[in-house]
Amino acid sequence: MAVKDYIREKFFPHIWCPGCGHGIIMGGLIRAIETLQKEKNDIVIVSGIGCSSRICGYLDFHTLHTIHGRALAFATGVKLSRPELTVIAPMGDGDAFAIGGNHLIHAARRNIDITAIIMNNNIYGMTGGQYSPSTGYGEFATTAPYSNIDHPFDFVNLAIGAGASFVARTTTYHVTSMIKIIEKAIMHHGFSVVEIMSQCPTYFGRKNKFASAVEMLKYYRDHTTPIGSKDKKNNPDLIERGIFIEKEMPEYCDEYDKIIKMASKGE
Amino acid sequence: MKDNVVFVQGNEAIVEAALYAGLNFFAGYPITPSTEIAELLSLRLPQKGGKFIQMEDELSSMCAIIGASLTGKKSMTATSGPGFSLKQEAIGFAVMTETPSVIVNVQRGGPSTGLPTSGSQGDVMQAKWGTHGEHAIITMTASNNQDAFAVTVDAFNLSETFRTPVILLFDEVVAHTRERLVIPKPDEIKVIQRLKTSVKEGTDYHPYLPREDGRLPMSDFGGVHRYNVTGLAHDMWGFPTTDSTTVYNLMHHLVDKIQGHTKEIARTKEYYLDDAECLLISYGSSARTALHVTEDRRLRGEKIGLLELQTLWPFPAEEVKKKCLNASCVIVVEMNMGQILHEVKKAIDDPEKVFLANQINGSFIKPSDVLNIIRIIQGRGA
Amino acid sequence: MTKKKKMKPNIKREWCKGCGICVEFCPEDALIMDEMEKAVLAYPDKCTGCMLCELRCPDLAIELV
Known part of the structure; x- marks a missing residue:
């Protein structure tokens, strides 16, 4: 099958701005699913609110466009009631780590087999460019006109700390490895978090002196490095990308099946 | 004494009724005076292959039951006062997406933390208007265990019939009063199953196109029809729209399907x-x-x-x-x-x-x- | 991903929003932006079919055929 077999073509061109990284992530997700040869009827996409969430309308799977921050809570209901389905939750940085931060750390703690894809553009795009939990200290946003005094979360370390059994980071520049990472995250039997740095030229870029989407991709190219690289030792400011954690842990739905077995014996 | 006669508190009667009605998925968060419902369901649901989950908060509990309901499972959450406030946004999502779901609110004194262990009926208006935006909702209540059982089964039936969240607005007194309950025999009270679409695979299925009788047959997530569910105003396929005629019709449908059946719903x-x-x-x-x-x-x-x-x-x-x-x-x-x-x-x-x-x-x-x-x-x- | 070499990008003009990513990062400089701010394959002979333009296109407007 081709990419066009996985999308709802009648809604294209999509609503995202020219150069928006979210389209690249959507393409990457589709190609990962295509490679894995997953049946379309077995896939449920659950999104929250914001630019990222609009991915639901474009993908020809079971799609659930929910409320701000709660994608993982809905996804938990879907997954636990039908564990055989592949459940993927694409979310924005605000969705995943501001309003919905609690759900992410608890989904990680449970190790429920859901793939969380954080489309991290460091800004609230849909509402016009306010600072998010990943907007850097000293960066600008429409609600940080003098500069942002909040310190950003390190999503990868936060997810690891919360107990996620698969944690990775990649960027929209590094598309081929992005696709491989998404494949691995989907195949991982447990909760997986993939942070994908995604450019928002319209708001983050404009507020922070990036002339274009191209400039932002160059930034990802030049300011990131594979985990544990030599470059990182020489330049500690480089952001590492790759798979940080990939470990086997008891998965929540499997564990619940054991509870069912125990309970039905007891009856 | 017959074994279908039990001496239980109201919260236990609600659990018995929910299981009788086919409850398959429960998500909740501990709160007085409704907690016994969660406790008992954590024991009982897995015995029949159902799922129980204690979520991280009230909001996520409501969200989880909506997710589960979309896969075809009869779903419920239970809470009290403050927790009912927290669930409201997701209740609105269930209204807008027409997702069957049952929400128990064992009322306690409010506002705020109020009187956690005392009775109140202060949430009557909140049950109706707690979530934002024009809408209609079904809310039922009862004064004793036997009736609590009956209206709980009713709540599931109405929820499936009208594709709507139904609120069971009990109060602390009923929930914690121990009295006799006769558990009806199977089939003694009619249990309505979800109306599933008869549209075959490969044929265009419209999740939000009412039949002539106003009902909307459903298709489970994971089934042969892939469609979109959104809290945005949507068309008959479930895709977002701002078309004024479509939105007007949707709003009328959401309200009329309930207000127009007041007689049928009223107990x-x-x-x-x-x-x-x-x-x-x-x-x-x-x-x-x-x-x-x-x-x-x-x-x-x-x-x-x-x-x-x-x-x-x-x-x-x-x-x-x-x-x-x-x-x-x-x-x-x-x-x-x-x-x-x-x-x-x-x-x-x-x-x-x-x-x-x-x-x-x-x-x-x-x-x-x-x-x-x-x-x-x-x-x-x- | 499994496509054979020597396929060339086909650009759906009505989906292309003209961000220029494909042009900038084409390893062979085979693409240019035209006067309408749409990407075009100006030098098909240079194209090696590496697929990077397709994979990086935010608009899903490029398909190698």
Whole structure:
């Protein structure tokens, strides 16, 4: 099958701005699913609110466009009631780590087999460019006109700390490895978090002196490095990308099946 | 004693009824005075292959049951006061997406943390208007365990029939009162299963296109029809739209499917209404007091009767109007400052004959609270 | 991903929003932006079919055929 077999073509061109990284992530997700040869009827996409969430309308799977921050809570209901389905939750940085931060750390703690894809553009795009939990200290946003005094979360370390059994980071520049990472995250039997740095030229870029989407991709190219690289030792400011954690842990739905077995014996 | 006769508290009756109605998925968060529902379901649901999950908060519990419901499972959550406030946004999502779901709110004193272990009926209006935006919702209540069982089964049936969240608005007194419950035999109360689409794979399925009878057959997530579910205003395929005609029709559908079936949804109980000159209207635990007063005064020859409401929303205005017609006075008995009182006044032509007998301090309404009002009305002073 | 070499990008003009990512990062400089701010394959002979333009296109407007 081709990419066009996985999308709802009648809604294209999509609503995202020219150069928006979210389209690249959507393409990457589709190609990962295509490679894995997953049946379309077995896939449920659950999104929250914001630019990222609009991915639901474009993908020809079971799609659930929910409320701000709660994608993982809905996804938990879907997954636990039908564990055989592949459940993927694409979310924005605000969705995943501001309003919905609690759900992410608890989904990680449970190790429920859901793939969380954080489309991290460091800004609230849909509402016009306010600072998010990943907007850097000293960066600008429409609600940080003098500069942002909040310190950003390190999503990868936060997810690891919360107990996620698969944690990775990649960027929209590094598309081929992005696709491989998404494949691995989907195949991982447990909760997986993939942070994908995604450019928002319209708001983050404009507020922070990036002339274009191209400039932002160059930034990802030049300011990131594979985990544990030599470059990182020489330049500690480089952001590492790759798979940080990939470990086997008891998965929540499997564990619940054991509870069912125990309970039905007891009856 | 037969083994289908049990001595339980209201929360346990609700659990028995939910299981009877086919509950398959429960998500919740501990809160007094509803916690026993979660505790008991964590034990009982896995015994029948169902799923229980204690979520990280009230919001996610509501979200999780919507997710589960979309895969075809009968789903419920239970909470009290503050937790009910927290669930409201997701309840609105269930309204907008027409996802069957049952929400138990065992009311306690409010606002805020209020009186966690005391009874109240302060959430009547919140049940109707708690979530933002114009909408309609079904809300039911009961005054004893046997009725709590019946309305809980009803709640699941109505939720599936009308594709809507249904709120079970119990109160602390009913939830924690231990009394006899006869568990009906299987098939004694009709259990309605989800209406599934007959549209075959490969044929265009419209999740939001009502049939002629107004019902919308569903297709489970994971089934052969892939469609979109969104809290945005949407078209018959479930895709977002701002088209004014489509949005107008959607809004009307959401409200009309419930308001237009008020008669079908309404459940009431009547006691001594035929010749009643003084009519009590009550619901939930307050109706127990109202019934006691009614029976007590009847013994003394007074023409008093009780109309017990089990459906609060949509408010059965026509029926209330009819029953009030021949009464010279109407007394609404409730544990709030008149939330149903105002609905009764709106429903009838002579609202000046409607009075309130209430309690808002956390204690159960006593017969004397009602009798005092009767005396005042009769000009005998308090 | 499994496509054979020597396929060339086909650009759906009505989906292309003209961000220029494909042009900038084409390893062979085979693409240019035209006067309408749409990407075009100006030098098909240079194209090696590496697919990077397709994979990086935010608009899903490029398909190698």
